[in-house]
Amino acid sequence: MAQWYLEGIETGFSFPDFVTEEYDWKTWVNEYITESKRLLTVRRNTTAFSLLAEGGSDTVVRKNGIDIVLAEYDLDFPRSEAYNQYGNVHTELCTNFLNESVTRAGHDELITTEGIGKAEFVSFLEKAE
Template sequence: MTTFVHYHHPKDQQYSLAYVTQDRDEITSSGKDALIERYDLDETVFVLYTNQGTSGTIDDIDENFEDALDEMSPDDRTITVRLLQIFEEIIKEKELEEAEKLEIYKQIELDRIPAAIERVDWDQPAVDVAGQLLSTLILTHALPNANHRTSISMAQWYLESIETGFSFPDFATADYDWKEWVNEYIVESKRILTVRRNTTPFSLLAEWGCDIVKRKNNIEIVLAEYDLDLSQSDAYKYYGDVHTDLCTEFLIESVKRAGHDELIGADGISKAEFVTYLDQTE
């Protein structure tokens, strides 16, 4: 029999797994917004779920970005502003399609974006630069929602700066469902993000008889498929590299489907050149 543990609390997805133990007395949630669940696996396990933070809708976002933008270099500011513009466009599209306000679980963490941009090695082939840019923006998770869609659009901007007229294949149908081939990459990306942050509790759960950790949206993480015998620092590095490889693979597939195979072997452009392109296409 397959056994599972929920990563997001099944009755309130604002709460996510924070701690696992076999000793219920180890869990002290005094002063915390928390829920506790018991799971009977090979052994009895108790899971502490804590609130992820801010809740509400997109209307609750603090849009006072001036101070954070003023702290950035001119190039980082240009890229960050374009990222915000992409995010705003995606939110408007989603609200039109879904006829309701998008839910958020945190505020925009704009000050995290320059560090993400800094991790990109711009002296690589074009698809590799785009893959690294896509990955590091997703891993940074600076936005309260739509991080994958927004980051994919930024990677598209980079590839467009090299190949005029390039655009991704349509990712969505009329009812806003991801096409199957795109969804495979997005779902695996979310699995990697979750494992990357939780190798220690997931390793314990596997030891105690858990086969699968279930995220929201029915995403299943089969624990046996991932290396969990890693320290937190090693997991961040290892799964960060795995995620970058996944994102690069996704972009290669996208480029092929768009009929622009020539981009796969094309040289990338520098950060400064990319910023110039963004400035010229406002």
């Protein structure tokens, strides 16, 4: 979705092809993906993780071997507040990912470029193949 939006601004931007041998995307993209999974898991499980921490657990292992070190996260939130808190942190992570993506693609001007509105974006998507 982000790719389509950024391409809709019509600055000539396009994401690099992440699935080629010559573009070593894993070294920097995986960090964002892993932290995103951690944040979304913590967001949904603060109560359970708080109880685990109180019981002496240090780390929760998420699927695919992703460790969540409980001491690195504030777990003293009611669920609704955790959704807001970690939702905001996740939004910041995604924003940082997009900023790094456009910079790596040679289009850091997109960081300060005014975006397009919803109607323009819908129109762009309708025209897209």
